[in-house]
Amino acid sequence: MNAYRSIFAVGTAQERVENFETYFAFSTRHSGELIEADKDLVRKREKLKWFQDNPVRSNKPLANPDVFYRNYVEMHDDPKAMDKRTLLLTCVYKFARHEWVGITGAWDATPPIAKARTLEDKISRYHLAEEFCHVRLFHEMFRTMQLDKVEWVPLGPVMQAVYRTFPYFPGWMMDAPAFVTELMGIVFYRHLDGVLDEYFADEPEARDRMRALLREITVDEVAHAGQRRNFIGPMGTVFAKIIVRPLFKAFFKDIAGSELIFDIEQMIKDAQDFDYSMIESDMMDQSWVPSYCRS
Numbered sequence: 001m002n003a004y005r006s007i008f009a010v011g012t013a014q015e016r017v018e019n020f021e022t023y024f025a026f027s028t029r030h031s032g033e034l035i036e037a038d039k040d041l042v043r044k045r046e047k048l049k050w051f052q053d054n055p056v057r058s059n060k061p062l063a064n065p066d067v068f069y070r071n072y073v074e075m076h077d078d079p080k081a082m083d084k085r086t087l088l089l090t091c092v093y094k095f096a097r098h099e100w101v102g103i104t105g106a107w108d109a110t111p112p113i114a115k116a117r118t119l120e121d122k123i124s125r126y127h128l129a130e131e132f133c134h135v136r137l138f139h140e141m142f143r144t145m146q147l148d149k150v151e152w153v154p155l156g157p158v159m160q161a162v163y164r165t166f167p168y169f170p171g172w173m174m175d176a177p178a179f180v181t182e183l184m185g186i187v188f189y190r191h192l193d194g195v196l197d198e199y200f201a202d203e204p205e206a207r208d209r210m211r212a213l214l215r216e217i218t219v220d221e222v223a224h225a226g227q228r229r230n231f232i233g234p235m236g237t238v239f240a241k242i243i244v245r246p247l248f249k250a251f252f253k254d255i256a257g258s259e260l261i262f263d264i265e266q267m268i269k270d271a272q273d274f275d276y277s278m279i280e281s282d283m284m285d286q287s288w289v290p291s292y293c294r295s
């Protein structure tokens, strides 16, 4: 049984240098070689292909897929009046879309691996490629629900500009929010995993496939949170904990109807209290943790 300290535990400067090294060794082993032209990774591609070659499709997909397609990019209907399973899937799309827009902007701002000067640059490039793989796994989740027409739609011009400039912000400004958004990913995926049984009880095979895809993503996100955590020193760690609540509030306010499916207050609490014992040991065995978050 592994014991962990809070994810807000502080490491020394030397520990952080060493952790970047062990993280990058983990990342290349876990994801395989980077395929720059495709924003893809060899081992991730193999895993996705396995899911695609062994498809599971929902027997009873949504009662009315048009309601999903009308509301998945922008909410037009009243979420309270919407079938809950449909609403849940619109929330998943909206969450994943934010990831997709963020990484699309950041990819263009990050040097390719061949031109990376520092270990941190290499880590960032790998990290982004892993995020593109997440979007592909999300896409497979929608196909599992027989939603084959999902498209990845860019945000409006203002928000796109915000995301595009984000990677150019100095580290002291962007490291804490970048860490908290990864932490938000873990917490959201754990809560999503927690509601799958309730909403897909009559579809055990499709539910299990959704869960398998989600866990594939979560293992990476657990490692990402630790990696982004490793960019932050003592002051930034205090700042990160302070911004958990406002960031979660703002983010989920933007995902219409999310409060009808998810307990936002509990998600905030889970993030503030997070340590790695909240993740099942089979996922932890495949992931990575900063040394100073172990006890």
Ligand SMILES: [Fe+2]
Pocket: 099, 130, 131, 134, 185, 217, 221
């Ligand atoms: Fe992700």
Ligand SMILES: [Fe+2]
Pocket: 131, 182, 185, 220, 221, 224, 225
């Ligand atoms: Fe991530």
